[in-house]
Amino acid sequence: MEIEGLPNLKLEQAFELTDATAERSCAGCTIKLSPETVAEYIRSNVALLKNMAARGYQDARTILRRVAKMEAWLANPVLLEADADAEYAEIIEIDLNQIKEPIVAAPNDPDNVKLLSEVAGDLVQEVFIGSCMTNIGHYRAAAKVLEAQPAVSGRLWICPPTRMDESQLRQEGVYETFEAVKARTEMPGCSLCMGNQARVEDGTTVFSTSTRNFNNRMGKDARVYLGSAELAAACALLGRIPTVEEYTAIVADKLNPFADDLYRYLNFDQIAGFEDEGRVIPLEEMPRIEDILGMPTAASR
Ligand code: SF4
Secondary structure (H helix, E strand, C coil): EEEEECCCCCHHHHHHHHHHHHCCCCCCCEEEEEEHHHHHHHHHHHHHHHHHHHHCCCCCHHHHHHHHHHHHHHHHCCCCCCCCCCCCCCCCCCHHHHCCEEEEEECCCCEEEHHHHHHHEEECCEEEEEEEECHHHHHHHHHHHHHHCCCCEEEEEEEEEHHHHHHHHHHHHHHHHHHCCCCCEEECCCCCCCCCCCCCCCEEEEECCCCCCCCCCCCCCCCEECCHHHHHHHHHHHHHHHHHEEEHHEEEEHHHHHHHCCCCCCCCCHHHHHHHHHCCCCCHCCCHHHHHHHHHHHHCC
16 A cells, blocks of 8 residues: 655654554555655664664664665655556545544444544443554653543553653653553553453453454453544543544643644654663774775765
Protein backbone atom coordinates (compact mmCIF):
# COMPACT_ATOMS: atom_id res chain seq x y z
CA MET A 1 0.00 0.00 0.00
CA GLU A 2 1.19 3.51 -0.70
CA ILE A 3 -0.18 6.43 1.32
CA GLU A 4 0.19 10.07 0.33
CA GLY A 5 -1.39 13.43 1.09
CA LEU A 6 -0.04 14.05 4.61
CA PRO A 7 3.58 15.08 3.97
CA ASN A 8 4.09 16.88 7.26
CA LEU A 9 3.13 14.11 9.64
CA LYS A 10 5.93 13.34 12.07
CA LEU A 11 7.54 9.96 11.53
CA GLU A 12 5.98 8.67 14.74
CA GLN A 13 2.53 9.67 13.48
CA ALA A 14 3.14 8.25 10.01
CA PHE A 15 4.16 4.97 11.58
CA GLU A 16 0.67 4.57 13.06
CA LEU A 17 -0.75 4.48 9.54
CA THR A 18 1.86 2.20 8.00
CA ASP A 19 1.76 -0.11 11.03
CA ALA A 20 -2.01 -0.45 10.76
CA THR A 21 -1.85 -1.63 7.14
CA ALA A 22 -0.97 -5.09 8.47
CA GLU A 23 -4.70 -5.20 9.31
CA ARG A 24 -5.35 -4.78 5.57
CA SER A 25 -3.14 -7.84 4.95
CA CYS A 26 -0.50 -5.61 3.38
CA ALA A 27 2.90 -7.17 2.90
CA GLY A 28 4.38 -3.67 3.05
CA CYS A 29 3.45 -0.02 3.13
CA THR A 30 5.10 3.27 2.23
CA ILE A 31 3.99 6.77 3.14
CA LYS A 32 5.08 9.87 1.25
CA LEU A 33 6.60 12.41 3.64
CA SER A 34 8.52 15.60 3.02
CA PRO A 35 12.35 15.39 2.98
CA GLU A 36 12.35 17.80 5.99
CA THR A 37 10.21 15.42 8.05
CA VAL A 38 12.40 12.44 7.23
CA ALA A 39 15.59 14.45 7.83
CA GLU A 40 14.35 15.45 11.30
CA TYR A 41 13.89 11.79 12.18
CA ILE A 42 17.21 10.70 10.65
CA ARG A 43 19.09 13.39 12.60
CA SER A 44 17.52 12.08 15.79
CA ASN A 45 18.36 8.51 14.83
CA VAL A 46 22.00 9.39 14.09
CA ALA A 47 22.33 10.78 17.64
CA LEU A 48 20.70 7.61 19.02
CA LEU A 49 23.05 5.31 17.08
CA LYS A 50 26.11 7.31 18.15
CA ASN A 51 24.96 7.02 21.75
CA MET A 52 24.51 3.25 21.35
CA ALA A 53 28.07 2.96 20.01
CA ALA A 54 29.34 5.09 22.92
CA ARG A 55 27.55 2.81 25.38
CA GLY A 56 29.33 -0.22 23.96
CA TYR A 57 26.66 -1.72 21.71
CA GLN A 58 28.25 -4.06 19.19
CA ASP A 59 29.31 -3.93 16.53
CA ALA A 60 30.39 -0.27 16.73
CA ARG A 61 31.82 -0.38 13.21
CA THR A 62 28.52 -1.64 11.82
CA ILE A 63 26.55 1.01 13.73
CA LEU A 64 28.89 3.79 12.62
CA ARG A 65 28.86 2.58 9.02
CA ARG A 66 25.10 3.07 9.12
CA VAL A 67 25.59 6.50 10.72
CA ALA A 68 27.89 7.44 7.84
CA LYS A 69 25.25 6.42 5.28
CA MET A 70 22.60 8.41 7.12
CA GLU A 71 24.83 11.48 7.31
CA ALA A 72 25.54 11.13 3.60
CA TRP A 73 21.78 11.09 2.96
CA LEU A 74 21.31 14.16 5.16
CA ALA A 75 23.89 16.00 3.03
CA ASN A 76 21.84 15.16 -0.07
CA PRO A 77 18.28 14.27 1.02
CA VAL A 78 16.54 12.58 -1.89
CA LEU A 79 13.57 10.25 -1.33
CA LEU A 80 12.27 7.42 -3.47
CA GLU A 81 8.99 8.24 -5.17
CA ALA A 82 6.37 6.16 -6.89
CA ASP A 83 6.68 6.06 -10.68
CA ALA A 84 4.42 8.67 -12.27
CA ASP A 85 2.92 5.95 -14.49
CA ALA A 86 2.55 3.34 -11.72
CA GLU A 87 -0.66 1.33 -11.92
CA TYR A 88 -2.63 0.48 -8.80
CA ALA A 89 -5.25 -2.21 -8.12
CA GLU A 90 -7.33 0.49 -6.42
CA ILE A 91 -7.01 4.15 -5.47
CA ILE A 92 -8.94 5.19 -2.35
CA GLU A 93 -9.41 8.91 -1.70
CA ILE A 94 -10.26 9.91 1.89
CA ASP A 95 -11.30 13.49 2.61
CA LEU A 96 -10.29 13.97 6.24
CA ASN A 97 -12.45 17.11 6.43
CA GLN A 98 -15.49 14.85 6.28
CA ILE A 99 -14.50 13.02 9.45
CA LYS A 100 -16.30 14.92 12.21
CA GLU A 101 -16.04 12.48 15.11
CA PRO A 102 -13.76 9.65 16.26
CA ILE A 103 -14.01 6.30 14.53
CA VAL A 104 -13.52 3.04 16.40
CA ALA A 105 -13.30 -0.64 15.54
CA ALA A 106 -16.12 -2.31 17.49
CA PRO A 107 -16.07 -5.84 18.93
CA ASN A 108 -14.56 -8.03 17.65
CA ASP A 109 -13.10 -7.28 14.23
CA PRO A 110 -10.84 -4.44 12.99
CA ASP A 111 -13.27 -4.15 10.05
CA ASN A 112 -16.32 -3.61 12.29
CA VAL A 113 -15.87 0.15 12.06
CA LYS A 114 -18.33 2.49 13.79
CA LEU A 115 -18.62 6.19 14.55
CA LEU A 116 -18.33 7.22 18.19
CA SER A 117 -21.98 8.29 18.17
CA GLU A 118 -23.01 4.71 17.29
CA VAL A 119 -21.27 3.13 20.28
CA ALA A 120 -21.45 5.89 22.95
CA GLY A 121 -22.68 4.71 26.33
CA ASP A 122 -21.41 1.12 26.11
CA LEU A 123 -19.90 0.25 29.50
CA VAL A 124 -16.15 -0.35 29.56
CA GLN A 125 -14.50 -2.30 32.37
CA GLU A 126 -10.89 -2.30 31.19
CA VAL A 127 -8.83 0.15 29.15
CA PHE A 128 -5.49 -0.62 27.57
CA ILE A 129 -3.21 2.21 26.41
CA GLY A 130 -0.25 0.52 24.78
CA SER A 131 1.14 -1.39 21.76
CA CYS A 132 3.39 -0.44 18.87
CA MET A 133 0.57 1.79 17.56
CA THR A 134 1.22 4.31 20.32
CA ASN A 135 3.93 6.90 20.78
CA ILE A 136 5.06 9.11 23.63
CA GLY A 137 2.59 11.90 22.76
CA HIS A 138 -0.35 9.56 23.36
CA TYR A 139 0.69 8.99 26.98
CA ARG A 140 1.06 12.69 27.69
CA ALA A 141 -2.38 13.26 26.18
CA ALA A 142 -3.95 10.39 28.15
CA ALA A 143 -2.42 11.73 31.36
CA LYS A 144 -3.76 15.20 30.59
CA VAL A 145 -7.28 13.75 30.30
CA LEU A 146 -6.83 11.95 33.64
CA GLU A 147 -5.07 14.79 35.49
CA ALA A 148 -6.62 15.76 38.86
CA GLN A 149 -9.31 13.08 38.51
CA PRO A 150 -10.26 10.43 41.09
CA ALA A 151 -9.10 6.82 40.72
CA VAL A 152 -10.58 5.12 37.67
CA SER A 153 -13.47 2.76 38.39
CA GLY A 154 -12.32 -0.07 36.11
CA ARG A 155 -8.88 -1.34 35.23
CA LEU A 156 -6.57 0.96 33.28
CA TRP A 157 -3.47 -0.62 31.78
CA ILE A 158 -0.60 1.67 30.76
CA CYS A 159 2.20 0.17 28.70
CA PRO A 160 4.44 2.42 26.57
CA PRO A 161 6.06 0.59 23.68
CA THR A 162 9.67 1.27 24.70
CA ARG A 163 11.73 1.72 27.86
CA MET A 164 12.98 5.04 26.50
CA ASP A 165 9.38 6.30 26.32
CA GLU A 166 8.72 5.06 29.85
CA SER A 167 11.86 6.70 31.22
CA GLN A 168 11.07 10.02 29.54
CA LEU A 169 7.46 9.94 30.77
CA ARG A 170 8.65 9.24 34.31
CA GLN A 171 11.11 12.15 34.12
CA GLU A 172 8.31 14.44 32.99
CA GLY A 173 6.08 13.34 35.89
CA VAL A 174 3.46 11.80 33.59
CA TYR A 175 3.56 8.52 35.53
CA GLU A 176 2.55 10.38 38.68
CA THR A 177 -0.81 11.05 37.06
CA PHE A 178 -1.20 7.39 36.08
CA GLU A 179 -0.34 6.31 39.61
CA ALA A 180 -2.72 8.87 41.13
CA VAL A 181 -5.67 7.41 39.20
CA LYS A 182 -4.57 3.87 40.20
CA ALA A 183 -3.61 2.75 36.72
CA ARG A 184 -1.78 -0.53 36.34
CA THR A 185 1.59 0.29 34.74
CA GLU A 186 3.14 -2.53 32.74
CA MET A 187 6.67 -3.29 31.62
CA PRO A 188 7.12 -1.63 28.18
CA GLY A 189 6.46 -3.95 25.25
CA CYS A 190 3.46 -5.68 23.68
CA SER A 191 1.66 -6.61 26.93
CA LEU A 192 -2.09 -7.03 26.44
CA CYS A 193 -1.86 -6.51 22.69
CA MET A 194 -0.09 -9.83 22.38
CA GLY A 195 -2.47 -11.41 24.90
CA ASN A 196 0.08 -13.94 26.14
CA GLN A 197 2.03 -11.67 28.51
CA ALA A 198 -1.10 -10.40 30.25
CA ARG A 199 -4.86 -11.00 29.88
CA VAL A 200 -8.03 -9.10 30.67
CA GLU A 201 -10.82 -10.69 32.73
CA ASP A 202 -13.04 -13.24 31.00
CA GLY A 203 -16.01 -11.72 29.19
CA THR A 204 -15.04 -8.13 29.95
CA THR A 205 -15.50 -5.10 27.67
CA VAL A 206 -12.22 -3.41 26.80
CA PHE A 207 -11.28 -0.18 25.05
CA SER A 208 -7.81 -0.57 23.60
CA THR A 209 -5.31 1.42 21.54
CA SER A 210 -3.75 -1.77 20.18
CA THR A 211 -3.85 -3.14 16.66
CA ARG A 212 -6.31 -6.04 16.69
CA ASN A 213 -9.47 -7.11 18.44
CA PHE A 214 -9.81 -10.67 17.25
CA ASN A 215 -11.87 -13.03 19.42
CA ASN A 216 -10.06 -14.18 22.56
CA ARG A 217 -6.77 -12.40 21.73
CA MET A 218 -6.78 -10.16 24.81
CA GLY A 219 -8.89 -12.33 27.05
CA LYS A 220 -11.44 -15.14 26.89
CA ASP A 221 -14.72 -13.88 25.44
CA ALA A 222 -13.56 -10.25 25.80
CA ARG A 223 -15.40 -7.62 23.78
CA VAL A 224 -12.72 -5.26 22.52
CA TYR A 225 -13.06 -1.80 20.99
CA LEU A 226 -10.05 -0.23 19.24
CA GLY A 227 -9.51 3.51 19.14
CA SER A 228 -7.27 6.42 20.04
CA ALA A 229 -5.40 6.95 23.31
CA GLU A 230 -7.34 10.16 23.92
CA LEU A 231 -10.66 8.33 23.62
CA ALA A 232 -9.30 5.44 25.69
CA ALA A 233 -8.44 7.84 28.52
CA ALA A 234 -11.95 9.31 28.36
CA CYS A 235 -13.41 5.78 28.60
CA ALA A 236 -11.23 5.08 31.65
CA LEU A 237 -12.43 8.30 33.26
CA LEU A 238 -16.13 7.63 32.69
CA GLY A 239 -16.29 3.82 32.80
CA ARG A 240 -18.14 3.95 29.49
CA ILE A 241 -17.67 5.21 25.96
CA PRO A 242 -18.32 8.99 25.99
CA THR A 243 -20.79 10.80 23.79
CA VAL A 244 -19.42 12.94 20.97
CA GLU A 245 -20.28 16.04 23.02
CA GLU A 246 -18.42 14.76 26.09
CA TYR A 247 -15.40 13.80 24.03
CA THR A 248 -15.35 17.09 22.14
CA ALA A 249 -15.44 18.99 25.45
CA ILE A 250 -12.49 16.96 26.79
CA VAL A 251 -10.48 17.66 23.64
CA ALA A 252 -11.32 21.37 23.72
CA ASP A 253 -10.57 21.83 27.45
CA LYS A 254 -7.76 19.42 28.15
CA LEU A 255 -5.94 18.67 24.91
CA ASN A 256 -6.12 21.39 22.28
CA PRO A 257 -4.69 24.18 24.49
CA PHE A 258 -1.66 22.00 25.27
CA ALA A 259 -1.25 20.23 21.92
CA ASP A 260 2.23 21.59 21.11
CA ASP A 261 3.56 20.36 24.42
CA LEU A 262 1.73 17.03 24.43
CA TYR A 263 2.55 15.86 20.92
CA ARG A 264 6.32 16.22 21.06
CA TYR A 265 8.55 13.37 20.05
CA LEU A 266 11.95 12.19 21.20
CA ASN A 267 14.44 14.18 19.11
CA PHE A 268 17.68 12.77 20.50
CA ASP A 269 19.82 15.25 18.58
CA GLN A 270 18.14 18.07 20.52
CA ILE A 271 18.90 16.58 23.97
CA ALA A 272 22.05 18.29 25.29
CA GLY A 273 24.89 15.79 25.84
CA PHE A 274 22.83 12.83 24.66
CA GLU A 275 25.49 11.35 22.38
CA ASP A 276 27.82 10.96 25.40
CA GLU A 277 25.17 9.83 27.91
CA GLY A 278 26.24 6.55 29.57
CA ARG A 279 29.48 6.45 27.54
CA VAL A 280 31.68 3.44 28.38
CA ILE A 281 33.93 3.62 25.30
CA PRO A 282 36.28 6.62 25.58
CA LEU A 283 35.90 8.98 22.65
CA GLU A 284 39.51 8.48 21.57
CA GLU A 285 38.93 4.70 21.34
CA MET A 286 35.87 4.97 19.10
CA PRO A 287 36.41 3.78 15.54
CA ARG A 288 36.57 6.78 13.21
CA ILE A 289 33.91 6.73 10.51
CA GLU A 290 36.48 7.86 7.92
CA ASP A 291 38.68 4.87 8.83
CA ILE A 292 35.74 2.44 8.65
CA LEU A 293 34.76 3.67 5.21
CA GLY A 294 38.32 4.34 4.08
CA MET A 295 37.24 7.75 2.79
CA PRO A 296 36.08 11.14 4.13
CA THR A 297 32.39 11.20 5.09
CA ALA A 298 29.72 13.76 4.34
CA ALA A 299 30.05 14.97 7.95
CA SER A 300 33.84 15.24 7.86
CA ARG A 301 34.09 16.96 4.51
S1 SF4 B 1 1.82 -7.88 19.57
FE1 SF4 B 1 3.35 -6.27 19.82
S2 SF4 B 1 4.30 -5.99 17.79
FE2 SF4 B 1 2.37 -7.13 17.52
S3 SF4 B 1 0.87 -5.58 17.05
FE3 SF4 B 1 0.81 -5.88 19.28
S4 SF4 B 1 2.24 -4.39 20.17
FE4 SF4 B 1 2.63 -4.51 17.95
